[in-house]
Amino acid sequence: MARKNVKPAATMSNEQTPLLKRDGHVVENETPAGIPAPRSRDATSEPRRPPQAIAHRGYKALFPENTMLAFRAAVEAGAHAIETDLHLSKDGVVVLMHDPKLKRCYGDDSKVKDHDWSSLSKLRTVREPPQPMPQLVELLEYLNQPELQHIWIMLDIKRDDDPATIIRRTAETLDSVPGIRPWHERVLPCCWTAEHVKLSKEFLPKYPLAHVGFSTTYARALAKHEPSLSISMLYHSLALPVVGARFIREVKEAGHPLHSWTVNDEDRMEWCVRNGLNGVVTDDPKLFLEVAKRVAEEEKVKNEGAAVSRRPSGVPLSARAWRVFEWTRYILGMLIVVNIYLFKHGLPWTQVPKALGK
Template structure:
């Protein structure tokens, strides 16, 4: 039996609710997650917003780059009505908006849920986002455990430079040959590995580092069981309820 692996809701409860919305985060909280994963970008007026893509096009009924729009402009659009094909779809979802990170931190108040903030800075670097992020977390984070992750190493290094105690995690979708050297040199606390890297035999090499390994995005029942058996630190999944139920049975 394994009660150690933590379950993180990917973009909230993305499998059943509009991703990266307060609705999706609340659903994941209600399902009993240990942590939430979300993605951030910066608006033209300097607000940190929670959305996966650089543009509004896929997940909202608006369009354009986040970086070219103000928060007020972004808030005009629905972040829910593109998901009307979902089983639980309700017209109320049309009222969902792209949340600010501050709104998500407020939603988490009174819980001990961990938060994995992924900085989507590899297309647009969003100058100053790391400073803004650390300031916001200091003001509104309520000392919760925050894990900062990115595919973009310069963002992680900037965070570490600004805040030595920041818990940083490098996102990898392909293997690196010398993980120990990277972990040490870059002072990484964790690796966030695509699931294929874990199912790959390099996993032991990562595990031997005695650093936390979180795995994304694991949705299939057999793969979830396999990750629980491997005792990864955390699983990031679109279906947190399914993962939590399997963890109980495992």
């Protein structure tokens, strides 16, 4: 497979790429390829670094999502990590696709799991320019270049396939591409449920794990039993007054790396930077890097004692109205989801340890 040699954009800072030099020394194993490592409680006083830019399905703002074109563009824009989604074809190939159905991205009114790879490989995206659906192995081969070994990968393991099968096939796919740097230092499997966490620990024992979700209660229950767990939480759950602030404080004190998804507005990006998150999943990694740099410069000037001129948020009235609707939808949706969950599974504090086999 032909590889395009791409050097990361100059916007990527040495402080956020462990393989680059810092203070004249090469830091190779401080954290897994930029994946923020768990910190001890007394490490919270360390100088804060800007959150890492995690490209949501690649450079989704400009290119068809979850395609090699979008992934390459994200790398060229300076993203520290690639976020992508996993599904299984009918014949067990791990493909990079968010939806269980093909309709939105590929125009075919059927499901991914209904097709063998030979059929899926012929599809092209509805969004221009038309692109084929990639396998996980293609992304691994692309990133398996010396100049790209500092970039890490966030794998969102979808719940539409049998959990044991998709996690086992993911492990086999990772093993099939010998990494120039071990994949367990670069890949962060993301699990929605305790069952997925347990299976990932079985099939991917060397890999750090993350919980991706929107319930701070469920995340707390998981983190209590998994001290090295990273947490990738919906922006609205973190920005919720009182509840979100308390969760962020508790997670930081416990040393869990914390990411937010999916953040595309400048004022929300700025909020993530100022709240000291470890990473931000965004459709526009280039814009996020610009915002993070601007906020860092403002804070530097402020720390030096100079007056800082803060830019107005510039959120138009129509956007503000949409956000009121968005927050209302979020709160109502959470109430519905929580009640359904409680009815089916019971309290997370009892269900999670049971699923983990604790």
